Amino acid sequence: MILENKKGVMHISIVIFVIAVLLLTMTSLVVFNVKKSNADTKIYSGIELQKVYTEAEIVGFYLKEIASKADSAESFKILFNELKDSGGNYILPEFSRIAGIIDSSHITVAGNELKVNLDVPILESSDLYQVSYLYKFRYNRFLS
Numbered sequence: 001m002i003l004e005n006k007k008g009v010m011h012i013s014i015v016i017f018v019i020a021v022l023l024l025t026m027t028s029l030v031v032f033n034v035k036k037s038n039a040d041t042k043i044y045s046g047i048e049l050q051k052v053y054t055e056a057e058i059v060g061f062y063l064k065e066i067a068s069k070a071d072s073a074e075s076f077k078i079l080f081n082e083l084k085d086s087g088g089n090y091i092l093p094e095f096s097r098i099a100g101i102i103d104s105s106h107i108t109v110a111g112n113e114l115k116v117n118l119d120v121p122i123l124e125s126s127d128l129y130q131v132s133y134l135y136k137f138r139y140n141r142f143l144s
Contacts, residue, residue, distance in 0.1 A: 048124055048126075048129050048131050049131060051124050052122050052124045052131050055094065055124070056120075056133060058092065059092060059120055059137070060135065060137055062092075063116070063118065063137050064139060066080055067139040067141060071109075071114070072114075073102070073103060073107035073108070076102065077102050080098070080099065083095055094122055097120065097121055101119075106118055109143070112144075113141070114141045114143055116137065116138070119135070119136055120134070121134055121135075122134075
């Protein structure tokens with residue numbers, strides 16, 4: 001079909017193309033405007049992950065200090081229990097999870113070598129996020 005005007009001939013396909021482009025543009029603007037509010041709540045920073053890594057380094061520091069002084073699983077547990085405050089609570093929440101797994105299967109003395117193998121779960125959460133990290137503490141020391 002051909003539409004005629006004073007300047008020349010216009011095909012119906014050009015008219016349909018222009019209408020389709022306008023319709024697509026309007027639809028895109030509406031969709032992006034509606035979805036914009038949802039995208040704001042799903043973008044987070046790496047601060048939460050950095051908190052977990054920092055907590056893992058602190059746990060590793062204390063465990064290394066204890067393992068460097070311990071001679072057996074029993075002495076490790078005694079030194080570990082010294083990390084409680086005056087109220088009887090551990091200074092870090094992760095330590096209460098570690099206390100349940102300290103035994104001779106995780107702390108071994110073979111010959112004159114002390115081996116400590118602990119898997120420490122570290123959790124960080126709030127209303128917007130939840131981060132779970134398994135810190136693997138491995139330490140070997142020759143006893144004198």
